[in-house]
Amino acid sequence: MEYLVIAFIGLLFLIYSISIRQLERTEITGPMFFVLGGGLLAWLLPNEGQELKAGIDFLLPLIELTLSIFLFSDAAKSKLGVLKHSFQYPSLLLFVALPLTLLFGIGCALFLFSDLSLIQASLVAIILTPTDAALSKGLLASTKVPEKIREGINTESGLNDGLCVPVFLIFMLLAKNPESAITASQTLGVFSRELGLAILIAIAATGIFIPLLNFAMKRHYFAQNTSPFLLLGFAMAVFSIAQYFHASGFIAVFVSGLLFDQFSKVEIKKELIEDSEHIADFTSLMIWCLFGFVCAYLVIPKLSSEIVIYALLSTTIIRILPVMVSLQFTALTLKERFTFAWFGPRGLASIVFTLMIIDTQIENKYDIATIAMTTILFSVFIHGISTKPIADSFAKQSK
Numbered sequence: 497m498e499y500l501v502i503a504f505i506g507l508l509f510l511i512y513s514i515s516i517r518q519l520e521r522t523e524i525t526g527p528m529f530f531v532l533g534g535g536l537l538a539w540l541l542p543n544e545g546q547e548l549k550a551g552i553d554f555l556l557p558l559i560e561l562t563l564s565i566f567l568f569s570d571a572a573k574s575k576l577g578v579l580k581h582s583f584q585y586p587s588l589l590l591f592v593a594l595p596l597t598l599l600f601g602i603g604c605a606l607f608l609f610s611d612l613s614l615i616q617a618s619l620v621a622i623i624l625t626p627t628d629a630a631l632s633k634g635l636l637a638s639t640k641v642p643e644k645i646r647e648g649i650n651t652e653s654g655l656n657d658g659l660c661v662p663v664f665l666i667f668m669l670l671a672k673n674p675e676s677a678i679t680a681s682q683t684l685g686v687f688s689r690e691l692g693l694a695i696l697i698a699i700a701a702t703g704i705f706i707p708l709l710n711f712a713m714k715r716h717y718f719a720q721n722t723s724p725f726l727l728l729g730f731a732m733a734v735f736s737i738a739q740y741f742h743a744s745g746f747i748a749v750f751v752s753g754l755l756f757d758q759f760s761k762v763e764i765k766k767e768l769i770e771d772s773e774h775i776a777d778f779t780s781l782m783i784w785c786l787f788g789f790v791c792a793y794l795v796i797p798k799l800s801s802e803i804v805i806y807a808l809l810s811t812t813i814i815r816i817l818p819v820m821v822s823l824q825f826t827a828l829t830l831k832e833r834f835t836f837a838w839f840g841p842r843g844l845a846s847i848v849f850t851l852m853i854i855d856t857q858i859e860n861k862y863d864i865a866t867i868a869m870t871t872i873l874f875s876v877f878i879h880g881i882s883t884k885p886i887a888d889s890f891a892k893q894s895k
Contacts, residue, residue, distance in 0.1 A: 501537065505785055508533040512781070525880040526777070527631060527784045527843075531873065534788020556851045559783055563844040564735035564749045565728060565776040566630050567654050569769050571753025572727070572760075585648035585836065586655070588822040594656055596818035597840075598625050598663070604809055608802045609863070615671045616860050622664045623850055623868045624810050628843025629653035630780065631876065634883040635839060640891035645832055649839050657845040658747030662690040664849055671858045693743035698751035701734045705752075706759055713761075724771035727756075731772070746845070780844065784876070787847060791873050798866045807871040811878050815840040835886060841879035842872045 512519070512529055519529060601621030605612060612620065629636060629650050636646050666686060709726065711717075731749050738748035757765070819837035828836070850868045853861050 501541070504537055504540070505533075505782060508785060509778075509781070520884075523881050523884050525631070525634070525876075525883070526781050527876050528880045530781045530784040531788035531791070531876055534785040534790075535792050536788075537785070538789045538792030555783070555786060556848065556855070558779065559844055559848050559851065560739075560745070561732050561735065562776055562779045562783060563657070563848065564745055565731045565772060566780070566844070567657065567746055568727065568731035568734070568749040568753040568756075569773050569776065570629055570650050571654050571750045572757045572765065572769050573650075583651075584826065585644065585823065585828070586651040588826070589648070589652040589819060589836065590655055590659060592822035593818040594625060594659065596821065597815055598622060600814045600818060601625065601810060604806060604814060605867070608806050609867070611863065612860060613671075613674070615667055615674065616858070616864060618667045619664070619671055619853065619858075620806075620864055620867050622660055622667055623846050623853070623864070624814075624842055624871050626657045626660045626842070626845035626849075627653045627840040628845060631841035631843045631879055632839045632883055635835075635887050638887040638890075641835070641887050642832065642890070645835055648836060654750040654753070655747070658691065658694065658744040658750060660845070660849075661744045661746060662687045664852075665690070668852070668856065668858070672856060689742055690744040691747055693741060694738050694745070694747040695751055697738045697741070697743060698734060698748045698755065701730075701737070701748075702752045702755040702759070705730055706756065710761065724768075724775055727768050727772040728775055783844065783847070787869075787872070791869055794862070795866055795869045795873060798862075799870065803867055803870050806867055807874045810871045811840075811842070811875045831889075838882070838886065839879065842875040846872050 508530060512526065519525075598618075598621050601624060602614070602617050605617035605620045606614065609617065609620075627649075632649065632653075635641055636650055638646075666683060731752070734752050735745035735749045738745040816834070816837040819840070820833055823833045823836060826833070846868060850865050850872075853868075854865050858864070
């Protein structure tokens, strides 16, 4: 049976690779294609769901490492010159819109799901607060869209994963021990360790890596066929070291990427990033296939009108209103503010948080997971379908 599953996934990659240009014309993204493929696989294998349900937590390290590679490469491609002039936008998104989105999400969860406690509703909201720029690649790669929007969305996506980790961990501790109270000093300690230590690890690791890379380049120590592994291995190492010391691996790899962008040599940077991204793309698409497979067993059988309503709200209003409010007094046009607000797709970070919940003994954990996974599923299609039309609308506007 395992070989049939592998053969099916291999066939999906073959079809996707052959028809990618046609798929892009019909506005079908890679994640959409592979989620549908995973759902089809579940339909073909109707009796494999229980085994998968028991072993789903084994996917967590793979997803975390894949996300870390994307965060590093996104940061390494960011244009800090643009951000120096437009950093107010990601700052407002992170420090104004993000808390408002969290509070709005908690309120909607409490209103719609009477079985969830305040802490459980908070877990639902924090799981769905991080965004995933990888699902908006069409927008980020489009030169039709103003740079300040592309870099702002990319920076927000890279940093909000790490900023949400300490909050998520605190909510998860409270959910595990609902009778205990976490003091302000404990909360400050979690944030200091998760964020402060992550930044220190990123600075130290990048400070060693860049001179080492320059030394190896000058003496031709590495070959062309192994160059894709350089940034891949570095991002994985930084993430894992940070996680080992209980810091935020997501923040560590993103800061490392920013430092690499700023201090590495231009002539090698682009090629190394593109090569490592190709490997990460392969892994991420396989994860989306598995996600579609899981959704067929964990999401579809438990769907209710309340879950569907929350998923729609979370992918739209719960994100849009806080962002529009936070950017209200900037120089951005209404359309630019709405673009920032709309592109908050939920992706790998939300899947990581969901799997961490499933791996605990928290009450109502499968209800929390079902709400989160339904929202992610909706986001894959809603944001995937809308990426190209919105990007193209900027080209029409400039004419």
